[in-house]
Amino acid sequence: MLPISKLEAVERRFKELEHLLCSTAVLTDPMQMTRLNRERTELEPVVAAFNRLRDLEKRIADDREALSDPDLAELAQAELPELETERVQLEGELQILLLPKDPNDARNTIVEIRSGEGGEEAALFAADLFRMLCRYADGKRWKIExxxxxxxSAGGYKEVVALVTGQDVYSHLRYEAGVHRVQRVPATEAQGRIHTSTATLAVLPEADDVEVQIDDKELEISIAASGGPGGQGVNTTNSAVQIKHLPTGIIVKCQDERSQLKNKAKAMKVLRSRLLELEQRRQEEALSAERRTMVGTGERSQKVRTYNFPQNRVTDHRIGLTLHKLDRIMEGDLEELIAALRSHRQAELLQRGNQGGVEARA
Structure with missing residues (x-):
């Protein structure tokens, strides 16, 4: 059963927001206007679906009434099954829209990719994963820094850390966190044997300065010469910055810019996000250990997906989904995978809600 009272409350709040956004007090306060606009945008799909449902129910009621009219009965009888099916689908859509939102979903995201087991092949695979995510981001019109x-040394990346900015970045990329495994024949393999390598992908919601307060006394900052391919200007300056957060032991390094100040700012951005993730994990564990079993926890030790090149196959182990279009997926065609993971998570949340379990975030 749909919680009609909750839908009506959402509709009242939506109308209130539209009124507030026209007020002088809000129009002259950019921060408040941004906040209220964001809330209105989140509620708009719910209100639109609720209005469609009411219109649909009126049509169903009219058709049922028309069954007693000899001139309209045949037409109404033919239309009713289609309208009933549409209503069931719309009610399901509304149940999903009413799921509690994860406040991180709209955040920009820091992605960290590291080569794992497999030596040179693992580094090449890490580079392939980064290229795959870049292609996916391009399709979403996101920006990557x-x-x-x-x-x-032989190509690929030991590590790459990037900031992805755009609309609802974290809500899509969160499912990429974990250990990714590749099965293929390396270019250096003379016997044609298939090797298995891994790369680790971490996905961290970007933290705001006000959310994570860091005491300068808790930081150990060191400066060194930047490393990179020979001949590049990056090698000529002492600009690489490494920051160690003493209470947690977290170490962050940034050497992408020639400026120490810019590298320090970027390193602090990554550090804040890692500390935010650490705190959120602690909170989630305190609230409910069951939440972390829904669609994978994002733990870096967890194998989430296998890429089998000889069979052009990708298998996501969290939901048992296998797709035979690896070539397209490596070009950034991740939509089917991510949509399936999101649907699975939503189904789990709906089931828990129907069972009266602990409220979880969508």
Whole structure:
């Protein structure tokens, strides 16, 4: 059953927001206007779906009444099953729209990709994953800014850290966190044997300065010469910045810019996001251990997906989904995978809600 009273409350709040956004007090306060506009945008799909549902129910009621009219009965009888099916679908859509939102979903995101087991092949695979995410981001019209990059001697990346900015970035990329495994024949393999390598992908919601307060006394900052391919200007300056957060032992390095100040600012951005993630994990564990079993926890030790090149196959182990279009996925065609993961998570949340379990975030 749909919570009609909740839908009506959302509708009242939506109308209130439209009134507030026209008021002089809000129009002269950019921060408040941004906040209220964001809330209105979040509520708008719910209100639109609720209005469609009411219109649909009126049509169903009219058709049922028309069944007693000899001139209209045949037409109404033919139309009713289609309208009933549409109503069931719309009610399901509204149940999903009413799920509690994760406040991180609209955030920009820091992505960290590191080569794992497999030596040179793992570094090449890490580079392939970064290229895949860049292609996906291009399709979403997101922007990617590299914060730190460590190249491997034979090509590929030992590590790459990037900031992805755009609309609802975290809500899409959150499902990419975990250990990704590749099965393919390396270019250096003379016998044609398939090797298995891994790369780790971490997805962190970007933290605002006000959310994570860091005491300068808790930081150990060191400066060194930046590393990179020979001949580049980055090698000629002592601009690489490494920051260690003493209470947690977290170490962040940034050497992408020639300026120490810019590298320090980028490193602090990554540090804040890692500390925010750490605190959010602690809070989630305190609230409910069950939440972390929904669609994977994002733990870096968890194998989430296998890329089998000889079979052109990708398998997501969290939901048992296999797709035979690896070539397209490596070009950034991730929509089917991410949509399936989101749907699975939503189904789990709906089931928990129907069972009266602990409220979880969508």
């Amino acid at each position: 590299v914060l730190n990059m460590s190249e491997a």
